[in-house]
Amino acid sequence: MxxxxxxxxxxxxxxxxxxxxxxxxxxxxxxxxxxxxxxIIPDLFAALVHAIVGQLISAKAVETIWARMQEKLGAMTPQNIAIQAAEHIQSCGITMKKAVCILNIAQTIEQGLLDLQELYELSDPQVIQKLSSLQGIGPWTAEMMLINCMERPxxxxxxxxxxxxxxxxxxxxxxxxxxxxxxxxxxxxxxxxxxxxxxxxxxxx
Structure with missing residues (x-):
């Protein structure tokens, strides 16, 4: 793990x-x-996956699922997650919708169509706009990234x-x-x- x-x-x-x-x-x-x-989680991809997992569930549930994901899936990197089956991601205790969202983002990054590092060059509203353009991500998830990963003040x-x-x-x-x-x-x-x-x-x- x-x-x-x-x-x-x-x-x-x-x-x-x-x-x-x-x-x-x-x-x-x-x-x-x-x-x-x-x-906080300084790694952009891992933090984004964590924020997606956290949508509409309690902090305690997130903790349990997050530990299970790291155990079952291994490294929380786009390279590793992109090759998982959506069903395998879902089996960690999340909805299929979230699993597909996580898989899609990992594959989009792997295909070179999304560079999360670019977020560091953007203002808060721009980060929210950029992340909200991804399927399954809304303003709340983007705002959690700003605090719980990027440490925006x-x-x-x-x-x-x-x-x-x-x-x-x-x-x-x-x-x-x-x-x-x-x-x-x-x-x-x-x-x-x-x-x-x-x-x-x-x-x-």
């Missing part, structure tokens, strides 16, 4: 200090919680239920409108990704 290399999202005092000053409620939560680590995803739930818990809200969400997101900018890391943690507390 070849384990995918991970690391923690890189942030420090500068981001924490800014967020504490920008939003007193979030600041109080940060002080109380201390440092929260977010494990300012991403707060409206499409992420846990982030919205974290906001509602933090600010004691029964509902959250898009307008309210955008106001908070603007307050966190340019360090929205670190705010997201705390909001995820708050939502699961």
């Amino acid at each position: 070849q384990t995918v290399i991970t690391k923690n999202f890189d942030y420090g005092e500068k981001e924490i200090h800014y967020l504490k000053n920008a939003d007193a409620v979030l600041g109080a939560a940060i002080s109380q919680m201390g440092r929260v680590e977010r494990v 300012d991403v707060v995803s409206w499409g992420d239920i846990a982030i919205r739930r974290g906001m509602m818990k933090l600010y004691n809200l029964d509902t959250l409108t898009r307008k309210q969400f955008e106001e908070y997101r603007r307050a966190y900018s340019p360090y929205g990704s670190v705010a997201s890391i705390y909001l995820w943690s708050i939502s699961f507390r």
Whole structure:
């Protein structure tokens, strides 16, 4: 079994200090919680597969499936995944739709029709646009790539239920409108990704 290399999202005092000053409620939560680590996958292809697996399922289920995939499929590289049968990928515990999506992306990369490295040269909206043009990938998956792989500093995803739930818990809200969400997101900018890391943690507390 070849384990995918991970690391923690890189942030420090500068981001924490800014967020504490920008939003007193979030600041109080940060002080109380201390440092929260977010494990990320620096490899673009492995992170994209992980993000596809994570669509519409719980974090715990993702963990189980991800471990099984690495065990059954081996190296999480386009070369290796491109030669698997969709049924074999599906047998790790994902839907056939996700399995086909993962296989198609691996084959597209292998055929030289997609270069994930080019994402590093693009802005956040461009990355979202580029990835969303691939079948089976929408804005949420692209935003997860921006945070959980590329470590972009300012991403707060409206499409992420846990982030919205974290906001509602933090600010004691029964509902959250898009307008309210955008106001908070603007307050966190340019360090929205670190705010997201705390909001995820708050939502699961």
